[in-house]
Amino acid sequence: MATEHPEFDLVTMGRASLDLYSNDVGAPFIEIKSFAAYVGGSPTNIAVGARRLGLRAALLTALGEDLVGDFVLNFLETEGVATEFIPRKPGTRTSAVLLGIEPPDRFPLVFYRENAADIQLTIDDVLAAPIEKALAFEFAGTNLAKEPSRSATFLAAERASRAGAKVFMDLDFRADQWHDIRAFGLAVRAILKHVHVVIGTEQEIKATAVQQQDQLVIQHSQLSEPEVEGELDPAARMLLEQGPGAVVSKRGAQGAAVYLANGEVVEAPGFRVRVYKVLGAGDAFASGLIYGVLKGWDWYRSIRMGNACGAIIVTRPGCANFMPFEQEALDFVEQHGGF
Numbered sequence: 001m002a003t004e005h006p007e008f009d010l011v012t013m014g015r016a017s018l019d020l021y022s023n024d025v026g027a028p029f030i031e032i033k034s035f036a037a038y039v040g041g042s043p044t045n046i047a048v049g050a051r052r053l054g055l056r057a058a059l060l061t062a063l064g065e066d067l068v069g070d071f072v073l074n075f076l077e078t079e080g081v082a083t084e085f086i087p088r089k090p091g092t093r094t095s096a097v098l099l100g101i102e103p104p105d106r107f108p109l110v111f112y113r114e115n116a117a118d119i120q121l122t123i124d125d126v127l128a129a130p131i132e133k134a135l136a137f138e139f140a141g142t143n144l145a146k147e148p149s150r151s152a153t154f155l156a157a158e159r160a161s162r163a164g165a166k167v168f169m170d171l172d173f174r175a176d177q178w179h180d181i182r183a184f185g186l187a188v189r190a191i192l193k194h195v196h197v198v199i200g201t202e203q204e205i206k207a208t209a210v211q212q213q214d215q216l217v218i219q220h221s222q223l224s225e226p227e228v229e230g231e232l233d234p235a236a237r238m239l240l241e242q243g244p245g246a247v248v249s250k251r252g253a254q255g256a257a258v259y260l261a262n263g264e265v266v267e268a269p270g271f272r273v274r275v276y277k278v279l280g281a282g283d284a285f286a287s288g289l290i291y292g293v294l295k296g297w298d299w300y301r302s303i304r305m306g307n308a309c310g311a312i313i314v315t316r317p318g319c320a321n322f323m324p325f326e327q328e329a330l331d332f333v334e335q336h337g338g339f
Contacts, residue, residue: 007133008082009055009294013126013156014140014149014172015041015118016061016086017095018068021277021318029100029108038318039075040097041118042140042172042283047081049287049309049323055294058082060129060156062117068094069117075320085129092117101277101317109279111176119149126156132163135294138286140172141204144187157194166293169244170286171200173207185210192242197293199248199286202232209235233259248289248303250282250310256303266299271311271336280319285310288329301339308333 019040022032039048044059051057059081063069065088072094076083096112113119121143131137137160143153160167171188178184185208192198198205206228236247236259247259255270288309292302308329316322324332333339 006135007056007130008058009134010047010050010136010138010290011058011060011129011131011134011160012043012047012050012138013060013121013129013153014043014143015095015116016044016059016063016072017041017097018071019319020096020098022099022101025101025276026103027100028102029110032100035098036317037071038322039072039320040280040318041095041320042142042170043138044072044076045280045283045320045323046138046170046286046290048076048079048320049284050290051079051081052323053287053291053309053326053329055291056082058085058130058134060085060121060125060131062087062089062092062121062125064088064092064094064117065090066094068096079320085125087121087125089117089120091115092120099277099279103277104275107277107279111174113177119143119146121152122148123152123155126152126159129156131156131159132165134160134165136166136168136290138168138170138290140170141184141188142172142174142177144191145174145177145184150187154191154194157191161194161196166197167195168197168199168286168290169195170282171198171204171208173200173204181207182210184208189239189242192239192244195244197246197248198239198244199250199282199289201250201282203228205239205247205249206230206232206235209238246299248306250285252278252281255307256285258299258303260299266303268300268303268307270307271332273311273315275314276316278314280313280322281310283319284313284323287323291326304333304339305329308336
C-alpha cells in the first residue's frame with residue numbers, strides 16, 4: 001500500500017476562507033466598527049493545527065483567482081502546509097466568513113459562499129492529490145452539500161480507505177449550506193462505509209439521524225447549527241452500524257466522548273478556561289485527536305489532547321492563525337492534571 005511509505009501524515013479536504021473577526025468584542029453585529037483578517041474553514045484549520053503539532057500536513061481545497069485566494073495561500077505556505085495540490089478556479093470566489101463576538105454565548109456568523117471555489121473541487125482534483133500517500137485523510141461534511149465537491153469527496157474517501165489510510169470525517173454541519181437538512185443525514189450515511197472515525201458535536205450527530213422536519217427546532221441560526229430533538233446514543237450507534245469504528249462526540253467544556261463499535265464509551269474531561277470565542281474549538285480538537293491517533297495513543301489520551309487544543313483556541317481571537325503548537329499543547333495538559 002502507498003501508506004507504507006507516506007509523504008504526509010495527514011491530508012485534509014474542504015473549505016478554505018478569509019475569516020473576518022470583529023475587533024469590537026461584546027458589540028452587536030450591526031455596531032461593529034472593524035474586523036481582523038485571518039484564515040479559516042474547518043479542514044484548513046485542521047491542516048494548520050496538525051502542522052503546528054508537528055505532523056506533515058497537506059490541504060486539498062480550491063481558491064478563486066482573486067486576492068483573497070492569494071491571502072489564504074500565502075498564510076498556508078508560511079505555516080508549512082503543503083499547497084501544491086490546491087487548484088485556482090477561474091470564475092469563482094474564495095469564500096469569506098464574518099464573525100461577531102458577543103461573549104459568553106453569541107457568536108453570529110455570516111457566510112459568503114455563493115459561487116465558492118472550494119465547492120468546485122472535482123474528481124480530477126482528487127486524482128491529482130496525494131490521497132494515497134498519507135497516513136490519514138480528513139474531510140468535512142459540508143463537502144457533500146453540492147456537486148462537484150460531493151462526488152470528489154466520495155472518491156477521495158474511497159481511495160484513502162483502500163490505500164490503508166485512517167479516514168476521519170468532521171460532520172461540520174452548516175444548516176444554511178443544505179437545501180434540506182434531512183439531506184445532510186442521507187449524504188453522511190452514504191459515505192460512512194469509507195470512514196473510520198466520525199467527529200461531531202452532539203447536535204451534529206443527532207442531525208444525521210433526522211427523518212422528519214418536525215424533529216428540528218431552529219433556535220440558533222446565527223451558529224448555523226439547529227437544535228435537534230432526540231437522544232444522542234441511538235444516533236451515534238446508528239452511525240457505527242454504517243461502518244465506522246468510532247464516533248467522537250465533542251461536548252465543549254464537558255470534554256468529549258468516543259462511542260466505539262464494540263459498545264464501549266470512553267470519556268475524557270475538558271479544561272476550565274475563560275472563553276473568548278467558541279469558533280475553531282472543534283477544529284483544534286480534531287487536530288489534537290488526529291495527532292494522538294497517529295501517535296498510537298489510546299482513545300482517552302487522544303481525546304484529552306483534542307480537548308486541550310480546543311481549550312487553548314477558545315481563549316484566542318481567531319482560528320487557523322492561533323492553533324496551538326505541539327509543546328504548548330503538551331505543557332497545557334500537564335499544567336491541568338496531565339493525561
